[in-house]
């Protein structure tokens with residue numbers, strides 16, 4: 001190996017997961033952190049678990065609630081809107 005061109009190698013580097021699991025490996029970084037690992041990922045555990053780190057599911061639920069409210073409002077309105085259009089047309093004819 002050439003000298004002073006290789007990064008420092010840590011044979012006992014640790015990877016810490018947000019679930020609490022700690023893995024030991026060899027790496028050029030002494031410590032690393034991850035959000036998910038083989039101890040907690042649904043693929044390995046076989047459990048169906050929601051992984052929502054950015055809150056996208058909550059955002060979608062809020063949007064769908066808003067959409068439902070708008071639909072109900074739209075159902076109640078149409079009759080009024082038609083009447084308003086008819087009144088305007090009459091005004092133009094006179």
Ligand SMILES: [Zn+2]
Pocket residue numbers: 017018019020021035036037038039040041
């Ligand atoms: Zn984990």
